[in-house]
Amino acid sequence: MKANRSLWRAALCLAICGIAAVASAANKHDISPWAIQVEPVQAEEGQLPADFSVAIYEDVLTQLVKSSRFQRVYRSGDRDAKAIPNLLVLHMVLLNFEQGNQTERAVTTVKGATKVQVRLKIAPRDGAALLEKDVQGTVRLFGENLKATDALAKRIAKTLRESPLSPPGSTKTAGQ
């Protein structure tokens, strides 16, 4: 009886270890050979408040560093990035911005959502785009309006994590 119990325990331990290994393997993603430089959001004047623009830029940088998808993450204007051969540039163009109201959200629970939608484009410094996609971040119920930028940044990082980016040598450059 005792031997049976210990056998069951051993089997259970093995099963748990297996599940954990599979889960960690699923979470692991390949580190791309590219480095990335993030440019601020492009928007028409008055379309996006400055705090949202800065928050998107900073949150995207934070999420990309956290994702460990790229060799290195550079900020816009960083002189060190000029010398990097395998550099992708992330451009974001604002498509839609709706500023909600936190009180309205708390009172009605259905109104007052803040939405921000951007078109992200990833391309080598002088090459054709490797990826172009529309991504949206929303805060619907809890949290301040700026939380929408955090949601957007997480989506952008997820999109980049899940997108297969062709290796540096295989991309066509615009001049060719």
Add this chain to the structure above:
Amino acid sequence: MRLLRENARLVLIPALLGLFAPGLFAQTSDPPKTSGVRAMHVLGLEGVKQKQHGTLTVQAGGLSFSGKEAHSFLDRTSIASVFTGAESRQTGGKVLTVAKMGIPYGGGRVLSLFSHEKVDTLTVEFRDANGALHGAIFTMPLGQAAILKEQLAAGSTEKASAGGQQ
């Protein structure tokens, strides 16, 4: 006895003056410093946690944020642009949010109508020594952001005019 008192006065007054004199000189030699504004760091400053409260001060050299745990200073020459804005937010944080959810018959929603405040936002774009673009956001009581922006702008023009005269 009277002689002793007069002697004591004669000794004490110069001694006290001597004690405070260095302080007076120190104050006059310091760069002019404006009074700080209580502010919350939303994001962007390296080494300072998000949502940390502290004092935001415009100094002769730039913008300084002093929190309980960390301190950060932005040199005036590194600041590219400053923007102000206003925002309405719910007060009470997560605790009140959870408490409001627990109030029956929609009482929490009614409470939400009264538990909000308007704040100013100050957004600063700056570049580090490597030319990389950074952005920092602060929130502060209503009406303070415009004052800070004016102070920053005034300092810049003073510096520019001083540079032009040289």
